[in-house]
Amino acid sequence: MTPVYAALSDFLKNFSASYPLAWALLVIAAVSATSLVLYGVWELIATQLIYRYSRRRKASGWKG
Numbered sequence: 001m002t003p004v005y006a007a008l009s010d011f012l013k014n015f016s017a018s019y020p021l022a023w024a025l026l027v028i029a030a031v032s033a034t035s036l037v038l039y040g041v042w043e044l045i046a047t048q049l050i051y052r053y054s055r056r057r058k059a060s061g062w063k064g
Contacts, residue, residue: 001009016023
């Protein structure tokens with residue numbers, strides 16, 4: 001383990017033991033931020049897929 005990871009590991013252990021409420025809020029914030037990023041990425045991907053699919057159907061003359 002490199003010194004950077006050892007220092008980070010010690011910091012996280014001490015921080016979570018010393019400040020459990022702040023640690024819990026930090027974890028909640030990290031999970032929330034990750035979920036918002038994934039939602040945004042999925043919205044972009046889904047929008048592009050739906051747009052391409054609808055253009056392909058219109059180009060083929062499908063009347064639905």
